[in-house]
Amino acid sequence: MNALELIGITKRFGSTEVLTGIDLCVDEGDFVVFVGPSGCGKSTLLRIVAGLEEQTSGNVRIAGASADGVPPAKRGIGMVFQTYALYPHLNVADNMSLALKREGLPRAEIERRLAAAAEMLELGPLLKRKPAALSGGQRQRVAIGRAIVRAPKLFLFDEPLSNLDAALRVNTRIEIANLHRALGSTMVYVTHDQIEAMTLADKIVVLNAGTIQQVGRPIDLYTMPANLFVAGFIGSPKMNFIGGDDALRAGAHTLGIRPEHLTLAANAPRWSGTVRHAEHLGSDTFLYVRTSAGELTVRVAGEAHVAIGQPIGLSAPDALVHRFDDRGLRLGQSSAG
Amino acid sequence: MLAAHAVLIAYTAVAVLPVLFIVMNSFKSRRAIFLAPLALPGPGSFDLVGYTTVLKTGAFGSYFANSLIVTLASLAGIIAFGSMAAFALAEYRFRLNTLTALYLMLGIMIPIRLGTVGILELMVAGHLVNTLVALILVYVASGLPVAVFVLTEFMRTISDDLKNAGRVDGLSEYEIYFWLVLPLVRPAIATVAVFTMIPIWNDLWFPLILAPGEATKTITLGAQQFIGQYVTDWNAVLAALSLGIFPVVGLYLIFSKNLIRGITSGAVK
Amino acid sequence: MTRVPPRTRRNRTHIVVFLAPAVLIYTAVMIVPLFETLRLSLFTTSGNHFVWNGVANFGVLFFDERQSLGFWNALRNNVYFFVIQMLQNPIGIGLAALLALPRLRAGAFYRTAIFLPTLLSFVIVGFGWKLILSPLWGVAPSLLGAVGLKGLFAPYLGRESSALTTLGFISVWQYVGVPMMLAYAALISIPDEIIDAAEVDGVVGIAQFFRVKLPLIWPTIGMISILTFVGNFNAFDLVYVTQGALGAPNYSTDILGTLLYRTFFGYQLQLGDPNMGATVATMMFLIILAGVCVYLFAVQRKISRYQF
Structure with missing residues (x-):
């Protein structure tokens, strides 16, 4: 009942x-x-x-x-x-x-x-x-x-x-x-x-x-x-949304990546940009990074030593990249990069 | 700040002194009234002859009782019916809500005296001329618009959650009105009561037209006619005026704190 | 899944129960008689019957010398009385501005005292002033003498030239408490932060009142003015008490209220006429309606209301 x-x-x-x-x-x-x-x-x-x-x-x-x-x-x-x-x-x-x-x-x-x-x-x-x-x-x-x-x-x-x-x-x-x-x-x-x-x-x-x-x-x-x-509603800071070619290449209209799933990558980054602003919370550091795909928020556990204006590379495991179609509905997990 | 006090004291004198002169001289002998009108009553000039004349001659006890009945009954009607209507208008969404509110508030702008010809016709038809009921009906009708307006505004400020809590706890709509909302709008009700009471108690027009008979005369009409007859007896006239001042001033001093709080708490903005 | 409308509509009779007493009494005793009065102005009495008369009553009121002289005189006096009466607003607002000063001591005492005359009936106010201004009694001359103005005294209420003006001032004296209270309430509901900001910006004193406070209480002032306008037609009592139903001396204080009373009920030699009385009442109604419309459509629209 x-x-x-x-x-x-x-x-x-x-x-x-x-x-x-x-x-x-x-x-x-x-x-x-x-x-x-x-x-x-x-x-x-x-x-x-x-x-x-x-x-x-x-x-x-x-x-x-x-x-x-x-x-x-x-x-x-x-x-x-x-x-x-x-x-x-x-x-x-x-x-x-x-x-x-x-x-x-x-x-x-x-x-x-x-x-x-x-x-x-x-x-x-x-x-x-x-x-x-x-x-x-x-x-x-x-x-x-x-x-x-x-x-x-x-x-x-x-x-x-x-x-x-x-x-x-x-x-x-x-x-x-x-x-x-x-x-x-x-x-x-x-x-x-x-x-x-x-x-x-x-x-x-x-x-x-x-x-x-x-x-x-x-x-x-x-x-x-x-x-x-x-x-976008669940999770804080908000999920990053990426449209355009990046999404098309993954067979989607929009990609969604949570800030905690973006990692700093020195070699072969998927996106590169510069740090625009950093918030140091002690337990986490939030980085706001300007990239070719738009502004991305990155959540790094602990303290990250970055300077404003510093160039930075970002990556995310495919399994944690959400894909949405042109109506905003969820597609299966990304398989191709 | 000093200038402000000077202005306020000056105006306070303008407001209060005339009233004071009347009351003061009502306690003096006729000679003293004319010889030294500005002096306080003293051992040589103190005299209550005016009051004895008034109490002996006029049926002031009965006039006073009539005024009291009319004012209290009208007030009860205005508060009861006005707050009920205000509750309905503030609480419920229904199709004619705005229209009903506008209709009821129309009366704020139109003095009821303009309908006197029709009112007298109505009271004659209802055999109500020279009854207190006629006065009460007229005063209730004329007091409702302001009461509905003020109380509706005030009731809108009462939390919906509280009324809904009452509904969840099983109170009927009538109980929510009477038991939850009325106690919370008491300051507004006090304000409405004082503001509607004054013109009712002081009204001369409708007692003159609808209830001029000896048995239904109100104190205002009675005093007006008494003073008209005794113009030359200054002691009696001053005493009659003072008797009209005392109850109002007494009530006012008791309620003034609440009254001012009621006005300034946003009931009338 | 098909959408099914809820099976039982909730009972809504309580709304009718709450509204019925107020609507019924208000309609029966106020609105119906008002329209009956308006209707009667279009009839005339013949024997025991009302006979349709079109707008002829208005013709008589405007142009027949026996009626029209009185009507135009009363209307003129009423307008004059209203103009004097309006003085209560600047005075009342000025007093309110002083009372609303922060850190003013004894404010409650001043408020109570200045509001006192408002509570008294016209009978008391009218007769009281009649006695005070009476040349038989020495109060007014002695008082004027005390400030060195004894020469100014005259029997103000007894002279045609000054009687109406005097009544106007008596009415201002009585009712100045109303605009004072309403303006005071409006002034103290201006948030302290706005006043603080004005202080920081260097807008202080008189400038603060005119540049900051006054604009914020315009809606209240508009409302006070329209209430004064409507209340002005209730001034019958004051005239009747001090000068009698004829608006003595020589009709110089006759206003529409006293005219309505005499026309409807008759007075001394004049016979009462319900239809002409209704005609006078209808004219008063139309004047008030015009005034209220001017206020609603011309004045109120220009006044901005601010939410705090």
Whole structure:
């Protein structure tokens, strides 16, 4: 049984189509991340799953049952919002138990679930506080707790880390991953940050302009991007794209090479150029090299001693060169140089 | 900075002194009012004769009660119906949204008094002349446009996430309005309340036209007629004026902090 | 896979429930009577019936001496009153500019005090000033004497030449708090960084107000002006309280509001006429409409709004 099934979902606002024919199945227990640039429709899709937005056409099935026309509270979902969306006039305990009270659960059961969630998220000492008296990270945990107490069939996360500072973001990312392991529930997570997607997901759904570009395990998206969009979106620094004769010789319209797959070659380099700029990160060095094929980014492990303006030769193993046709779709791995 | 203070102090004097003279002299004997109008009431000049005349003669208790009922009932109607409409306009996408909003806000530009002929006709037909209901209906209708305008702007600023969290937690649309959104727009509601309350309490036109009867007279109309009758009794006139000033100033001093915060927090820009 | 429309459309009755009370009351008590008034201006009363009269009522209002003298006089007075009334905007904005100065102490006190008269009813304001300006009572002469201007005193409200001007200034005195508050709110919502940048660029003091702040609050000033224009037609109360329904002395303070009142309800020897009353109201409506249109299409378009 699929935890979530989307069948031909389309959404139009007036005359603009923001989602076009989305088909997707999510297995029980999977952590699925919707990722894409802003405006790609990922949040709208999540809101349709939640029942906060109504699809123009298509069907949503949650845990095998049709969710079309079912109000959000009856879909068996728990949701964590980007801005936390805690009720400002309720304390932490009441924020977390509101939905349970609405469902009419017995008081003892509510208490039990509240205690369990508070324990898991270390919210115990905060239960009587109002949201205004909490830090950003604490609010985030309450928002997650509010979803957990409902023991939902499906967890929905809408960019939950984007309002946290960089250090807290990494911590919370790990907490969410631990939570998934501990609960084993199905989770759908929306983000524009490909690092979050790569680190959290069992399965990534890359969206662009209202359509699914590719669905797959993070490592598959990295090693075998289905098209130019996915190739450029996943991975940082961005993949280098080379067109023109170089590509034609390889039987493609465009070649794609990740910066970490370009190597400095003193003898018989495939491309040669001059170093225009270098960024020294300690663990890596990013070189921006002007070549006849355009500007290429090179990622060298550790510290590379190069001077600006220095001539340099670059190569890449054929197995790691991606080839795309004139529609931007992936061709098989390059065989000829 | 000194020049700024000089200008502000000067203008503050212009604004406050006339009011002060009225109140001050209302506590003086008739002789003192004319002999030394600029002096504070002292042991020799203190006299409450004006107030005793007013309280003996006019039915000010009943006028005051009428004004209170009309103002509070109108305010309740404006806030309740105005905030409901504002919520619908701010929250939902529907085909007639913009048109409805424009229609409701038309009234900001058109004084309701221009429809007086038609309003009187309507109240006569509904047997509502000389009832407080007539006044309340008129004030609710005339207060709605501004209330809808201000509250819609304000409600748009409330996070969608919060309302959606409520929906996921099983709140109905009515509960989201009443229980989530209303408490959050309280500052805006306070601003709207004060700004709509003042013209209702102070209005002379509609009480004069729709409810001039003794039983339904408001304090503004009552005071106007009382003063008209007692023009020559300066003590009584000054006392009546002061009685009109006290409640307003008292309320204002209590609410002024919130009021100014409400205006400056972006409700009216 | 064929796309199937969702089976159940969600219930949307709550939108109607939220809108219905406001729309119904507003329509029944404001809009319908307004149009009824406009309609009645095209009829005349014969016995108990309204009879179609075309635009004849307007002809009477404009050209029949018994009505037209009063109408043109009231219109002229109304325009004059509006011009005086507009003085409240520069004064109010000036005060707001001072109040919005950073590090000004006691600002809340000034704001509270200057806004105070706005809260009082016309009855209190009108009678209060009538007493203060009364030659019987010595307040105004003594005050003028205190600053050495005793010779300037005159029974301002009682003289034809000065009564309307005096009323205009009383109205400015009462309402200066409104433009002050709105302009103040607009001024303090200008981001500090913009002001800081102006300071760094050497745009300070008066120049800062005219070159930086004023352009940023033009939209507010436009709105204040149009509100003043509309509110000006509500000035009935002040005239009625201080000078009576006839706009004494000798109609010199008669404005459209008092004219409407007399025409509709009658006063002393004059009989009330709902149709002529409606005609006066219609003219006021058209004037306001014209003013608002000029504002919307000519003025507001030239004003740029800035997002901070």
